[in-house]
Amino acid sequence: MxxxxxxxxxxxxxxxxxxxxxxxxxxxxxxxxxATAAATLAGFKRVLVLCPPHLVRKWQREVKATVPSAxxxxxxxxxxxxxxxxxxxxxxxVILSREQAKLSFRWKPAVATRHVVAGSAxxxxxxxxxxxxxxxxxxxxxxxxxxxxxxEEADLGRKKxxxxxxxxxxxxxxxxxxxxxxxxxxxxxxxxxxxDLLLIDEQHEYKARGSAQGLAAGTLAEACKAVLTLTGTLxxxxxxxxxxxxxxxSPAVREEFGYTDEAKWVSRYGIVExxxxxxxxxxxxxxxxxxxxxxxRTRVVEKPGVSPAVLFHLIGNTAFLRLADVASGLPEYTEExxxxxxxxxxxxxxxxxxxxxxxxxxxxxxxxxxxxxxGSKRLLGTYLQSLxxxxxxxxxxxxxxxPGSGAVIAAVPPLTEANRYxxxxxxxxxxxxxxxxxxxxxxxxxxxxxxxxxxRLESVLQEAGHRVANLKADTVPPERREEWVAQRVKGGxxxxxxxxxxxxxxxxxxxxxxxxxQEVEYSVYTMRQASRRSWRIGQxxxxxVVYLAYRATLQAxxxxxxxxxxxxxxxxxxxxxxxxxxxxxxxxxxxxxxLARSLTERVESSEESLEGLFAGMRESERxxxxxxxxxxxxSSEVESHDALPRDGPSVRPAPAEVLRFKxxxxxxxxxxxx
Numbered sequence: 221m222x223x224x225x226x227x228x229x230x231x232x233x234x235x236x237x238x239x240x241x242x243x244x245x246x247x248x249x250x251x252x253x254x255a256t257a258a259a260t261l262a263g264f265k266r267v268l269v270l271c272p273p274h275l276v277r278k279w280q281r282e283v284k285a286t287v288p289s290a291x292x293x294x295x296x297x298x299x300x301x302x303x304x305x306x307x308x309x310x311x312x313x314v315i316l317s318r319e320q321a322k323l324s325f326r327w328k329p330a331v332a333t334r335h336v337v338a339g340s341a342x343x344x345x346x347x348x349x350x351x352x353x354x355x356x357x358x359x360x361x362x363x364x365x366x367x368x369x370x371x372e373e374a375d376l377g378r379k380k381x382x383x384x385x386x387x388x389x390x391x392x393x394x395x396x397x398x399x400x401x402x403x404x405x406x407x408x409x410x411x412x413x414x415x416d417l418l419l420i421d422e423q424h425e426y427k428a429r430g431s432a433q434g435l436a437a438g439t440l441a442e443a444c445k446a447v448l449t450l451t452g453t454l455x456x457x458x459x460x461x462x463x464x465x466x467x468x469x470s471p472a473v474r475e476e477f478g479y480t481d482e483a484k485w486v487s488r489y490g491i492v493e494x495x496x497x498x499x500x501x502x503x504x505x506x507x508x509x510x511x512x513x514x515x516x517r518t519r520v521v522e523k524p525g526v527s528p529a530v531l532f533h534l535i536g537n538t539a540f541l542r543l544a545d546v547a548s549g550l551p552e553y554t555e556e557x558x559x560x561x562x563x564x565x566x567x568x569x570x571x572x573x574x575x576x577x578x579x580x581x582x583x584x585x586x587x588x589x590x591x592x593x594x595g596s597k598r599l600l601g602t603y604l605q606s607l608x609x610x611x612x613x614x615x616x617x618x619x620x621x622x623p624g625s626g627a628v629i630a631a632v633p634p635l636t637e638a639n640r641y642x643x644x645x646x647x648x649x650x651x652x653x654x655x656x657x658x659x660x661x662x663x664x665x666x667x668x669x670x671x672x673x674x675x676r677l678e679s680v681l682q683e684a685g686h687r688v689a690n691l692k693a694d695t696v697p698p699e700r701r702e703e704w705v706a707q708r709v710k711g712g713x714x715x716x717x718x719x720x721x722x723x724x725x726x727x728x729x730x731x732x733x734x735x736x737x738q739e740v741e742y743s744v745y746t747m748r749q750a751s752r753r754s755w756r757i758g759q760x761x762x763x764x765v766v767y768l769a770y771r772a773t774l775q776a777x778x779x780x781x782x783x784x785x786x787x788x789x790x791x792x793x794x795x796x797x798x799x800x801x802x803x804x805x806x807x808x809x810x811x812x813x814x815l816a817r818s819l820t821e822r823v824e825s826s827e828e829s830l831e832g833l834f835a836g837m838r839e840s841e842r843x844x845x846x847x848x849x850x851x852x853x854x855s856s857e858v859e860s861h862d863a864l865p866r867d868g869p870s871v872r873p874a875p876a877e878v879l880r881f882k883x884x885x886x887x888x889x890x891x892x893x894x
Contacts, residue, residue, distance in 0.1 A: 248756025274698035326397025459490030583630035
């Protein structure tokens with residue numbers, strides 16, 4: 221569809237000329253189909269697919285739909301991999317979950333215990349005469365640390381050690397754990413070079429330096445002849461998040477940078493801030509020997525953003541794709557913010573949601589201010605989670621304990637469960653409206669553990685006569701989630717409750733054209749991914765996304781801060797900007813600090829301002845689409861004039877804001893314009 225054919229050809233050509241190729245496509249562009257077709261078009265016979273566990277069945281289904289002659293096999297064990305050697309069909313796609321690729325057996329310390337008699341009489345009296353010493357089971361030398369002190373079993377259990385004398389392992393397999401071996405290591409040792417191509421789905425999830433799945437992906441990349449990576453977001457906003465992705469999958473980057481050269485990469489392509497503390501003379505760490513020179517310690521902090529020069533590592537082997545390039549006729553996508561007030565009581569002495577929230581907020585703010593004044597940020601996370609969660613979990617009450625001292629710094633009792641609180645009523649009203657139009661509703665909730673509100677929401681919705689399903693991580697295995705949702709939809713489901721992180725990647729939820737954010741998600745990356753689950757190829761109904769939040773609470777402040785970043789970001793996943801969505805990353809840390817600053821700045825949120833921010837973002841997307849349409853018309857004019865004789869002025873000057881490239885031969889004769 222649309223530009224999919226162009227990207228398939230581009231990826232196939234890149235795979236034939238580069239060892240590593242990247243496909244950066246917006247959510248819903250059909251990256252699975254594109255990658256499968258490109259691998260086949262490039263002539264690869266054996267393809268290994270590394271994907272999240274909940275997408276293995278989807279990959280198998282879409283491979284067979286894209287290339288009917290292909291053989292798609294899911295592998296979970298070493299025996300499955302050995303059977304692959306004798307499998308028929310061409311091309312062969314072997315689909316491997318990243319969990320099976322990375323997970324190994326459990327291990328435990330392996331030492332021998334030697335008992336020696338204490339030297340002095342005092343020691344014999346104190347220790348009962350005998351001392352137990354951990355020794356190497358091979359050479360029986362004592363196990364000691366760098367300073368020569370004996371290591372205890374607790375120390376040996378944190379990290380795998382080897383004997384300094386004979387270099388034997390001081391650990392062994394724990395038979396009480398699962399009997400398994402990381403399939404990535406097995407492929408690297410026993411099947412190196414067997415697979416022509418490694419196809420990595422959701423590439424951004426392998427960006428961490430020391431994560432097990434990142435190391436497994438890097439191991440597989442070395443064992444395969446070529447690599448094709450797929451992602452909707454190439455980087456998390458910081459240049460360091462891009463370094464290990466490119467280092468693992470790009471030989472050109474490995475030629476220039478070593479595995480420990482992250483600082484070198486950041487200094488060249490990142491944005492850093494150097495902070496020197498000069499509050500007083502005592503802050504200096506050195507003085508000049510014969511002058512008044514003073515030296516101050518400087519702390520270097522990486523800031524969001526990346527240098528445009530990093531594009532030279534990408535532009536030659538990376539294809540970018542937008543949803544508008546693939547399916548221009550998609551139904552309308554709208555986002556709406558609905559702010560509701562906290563429940564109040566008639567008498568100021570009676571307990572109410574609003575009164576308890578203000579009490580909790582004032583107690584927490586006082587404690588956070590006191591901690592920040594002492595240079596401690598330990599209460600920021602507690603402050604954020606408590607005030608975001610309490611309005612929706614007010615029937616559970618709230619008690620906040622200082623993690624340092626263990627003292628209770630804020631507490632409010634639970635409210636009655638018999639009432640319907642304002643946001644719950646707003647959800648009921650919205651569901652009733654959507655149900656009359658025959659539209660299913662997907663409800664996102666972010667607190668599903670210690671402050672779990674899913675049981676109450678499910679009860680409230682069922683009491684109103686709606687059919688509700690609650691998808692949880694510990695009840696439905698990842699590889700069964702798509703099938704589980706399909707069965708519930710077939711059974712007449714009205715509402716699906718789920719944490720957004722469980723469905724943010726891969727799953728097509730076209731049956732739910734209405735999406736409601738019952739709680740605020742302060743990871744901008746997760747919000748963008750999860751909001752597009754139903755707006756994709758195959759959707760025939762307008763998609764509505766509704767954000768619910770309580771007015772004049774931290775929920776509204778968080779939504780305002782997220783909306784400001786969303787407004788600055790166009791709907792093009794893969795653009796490398798130093799502002800907008802990418803500058804927040806995918807971990808929410810910067811939003812946490814922004815909310816902390818709002819303690820003193822008192823960020824005010826109104827329904828009009830939030831509506832304006834989200835409307836501005838959609839207007840930016842429409843403006844960009846219009847600009848791209850204009851560029852296409854200019855390109856068409858250029859192509860028509862390119863047919864003129866080559867010895868004359870064959871091309872009109874392009875508008876200043878449009879880049880055009882001309883390819884010429886050795887004599888200067890123009891070959892093509894692009």
